[in-house]
Amino acid sequence: MSQSETPQVDVQQFTFDKQALEAVDSNRHASDNWPIVYILSDESTRTAYVGETTNAKSRLRTHLRDKKKKKLTSAVLVSSAKFNKSATLDIEASLIRYLAADGKFRPINSNLGGAIDHNYYQKDGLYQDILRETWNNLRHIGLAQRSLESIDNSDVFKYSPYKTLSADQRESLIGIFTALLDARVETLLIEGGAGTGKSVLAIFLFKLLHSDIDDIQLREFSDDELVLRVLITRFKKRFPDPRMALVVPMSSFRSTLRRAFGQIAGLSAKMVIGPAELTRQHYDVVLVDEAHRLRQRKNLGSYFGRFDAVCKELSMDACTASEVDWVLAQSTKSVFFYDQNQSIKPSDADAAVFDRLETQRTTQQQVLLSQFRVNAGNSYSQFISDLLHVTMGDSEVFSSKQYELKVFDRIDDLIATIEERNEKLGLSRLVAGFAWPWVSKKNLSCLTSRSKTRHCNGTAPTMTGSTPITPSRK
Structure with missing residues (x-):
């Protein structure tokens, strides 16, 4: 004004x-x-x-x-x-x-x-x-x-629990509570692509379970509010003071969510933990955000020793176990927010681990579809997926007035433009995917830890990779 x-x-x-x-x-x-x-x-x-x-x-x-x-x-x-x-x-x-x-x-x-x-x-x-x-x-x-x-x-604003949930997020939330109260269900797989609000749903759930039932207003749920209130009341009766944790595999994202939790009444930064911290106690409910980044014993660098120590403490074989097994062992109910397409590192737990979970009688699956991260919604996300996977038909065209497409002859001009946008608007990034051969010096898929106490044989995959170019935030 x-x-x-x-x-x-x-x-x-x-x-x-x-x-x-x-x-x-x-x-x-x-x-x-x-x-x-x-x-x-x-x-x-x-x-x-x-x-x-x-x-x-x-x-x-x-x-x-x-x-x-x-x-x-x-x-x-x-x-x-x-x-x-x-x-x-x-x-x-x-x-x-x-x-x-x-x-x-x-x-x-x-x-x-x-x-x-x-x-x-x-x-x-x-x-x-x-x-x-x-x-x-x-x-x-x-x-x-x-x-x-x-x-x-700011990241704190992005991961606030005070958000409007989409229709499928609301449906998933009710499904999560129903599963948490079902003795036959031990594991939930909440699958959704990038931008479908998996993290927001996990944080919303945490805040909901740490609020007084009489104070909770859920206007957006309308007819479903009564159903959800009944489920929350039953959960609180069964778990008056639930031992809960949000496991976040990536340390940088974990720090971000800890800051967000620290500024939300009823929540605490201590509720956000790394996978290795699961050994502290057994939990009633463990939620895992970015579950596709849970690790196995490959390409762990300095983390080899800690990985082996946790496996030993949990009586697991380090060469066959993954952090997925840690979550299952240390929780009565486990909820994995998962996107197989975002698993990109050899250290990430194999997709076969989650495939096996899906087939178990004690596992329930739910899918998130709504797109929050891009203005053009699901059609744009599908277009990019088809483009990158070379599955787009000749007649398929994506059109949106909310996007512009530019082709640069020089990489320096592209970087300068992205930096200019970041300076003006924020949240502008340049990323690069796999671009050239990246071969391990050792033909081992499960390398020994620094202490040389364990050695797992295998064949290392030949990979391609690149160095991401990310303009600094001014």
């Missing part, structure tokens, strides 16, 4: 106590039962609660009787003559997500329904401007510190 434009949002801040309820009467929108958004917060604990209502005085009076919310000390009313119920629900959900990623305050909300999953009049125009204006006001009064642009490009 430029300085010449008329403000579209009123932001009023006051102390959160019984006397301050009178301040609601002075707000022309709140006093007239107009839809508003409000934020309760406490500076000392750095916690906040975001809500929306058409009866602000009654809602705030109820919060003053709540054992958690009455400890919050400040209230902010966000109102506008342009608000409607759909807009306030959407802005409420957006503020929860942005506050969680901003990091100054930790939302204590348990309403995981996320933004409403339908369009409404001027959603992408007017109400995006109103959200931006609201956020700038919150930064001005000290409730937020970072810009929306910087948050949009």
Whole structure:
């Protein structure tokens, strides 16, 4: 909004106590039962609660009787003559997500329904401007510190549990709870390609299971909400304090999710672990994100020694076991989020391991299809897959106004363009696939560890590879 434009949002801040309820009467929108958004917060604990209502005085009076919310000390009313119920629900959900990623305050909300999953009049125009204006006001009064642009490009925002789930994600979530309560099911395979929201679903599930059932709002589930509430209640009765862990094989991604968990009320960075940490205890439920990156004893480098030590502790043969076996041994229920097409390293567990799991009576499979990572959706993903696998027919054409195709004569020009886009928009990357022969110096598929205590014979595959070129983030 430029300085010449008329403000579209009123932001009023006051102390959160019984006397301050009178301040609601002075707000022309709140006093007239107009839809508003409000934020309760406490500076000392750095916690906040975001809500929306058409009866602000009654809602705030109820919060003053709540054992958690009455400890919050400040209230902010966000109102506008342009608000409607759909807009306030959407802005409420957006503020929860942005506050969680901003990091100054930790939302204590348990309403995981996320933004409403339908369009409404001027959603992408007017109400995006109103959200931006609201956020700038919150930064001005000290409730937020970072810009929306910087948050949009952050990993913490990307992996927030306060997201709208797609229809198949919601169906999968209900299926997961059903399987967790079924004594006949020990293993779940949640399969989905890149961008289908496997990580978001895993984090959503963690937050759901660590929230009070009475506080959970699941507006997006509509008719399925009652079914899900019954399943959650049954799960909490069976596992009042579930021993759970989210296993993330890749250390860099593990660090990212630990940061995200550390900023979400009810979750902890300690809940995100590496495969080797499974030896600490036996878990009721273990979720594995990026399960296709679980390793076997090949090309492990400095990790050979640790791999052997864990196998020994779990009484497994290091030459035949994989980290998949570790998960199965150390959990009553295991949930693998898996995409075979993303398994690219010789150290990754063989696809045959997951194929065997699929055939077992104690395993249940579910598939995620919705595409979140690209604007053109599943059709674009299928086009790229067909192109790379040379399975595209001569008559097949992909067209989208949201994409542009450029052909470069010089690699330097390509790199410069990607770096320029990254500087301007963020999240722009250049990657390279296998390009030339990459042959191991030793004809061994299971190399000895540094201590030379074990030696597994085999034949090393001849591979092709390349060095990825990734522009640095400015």
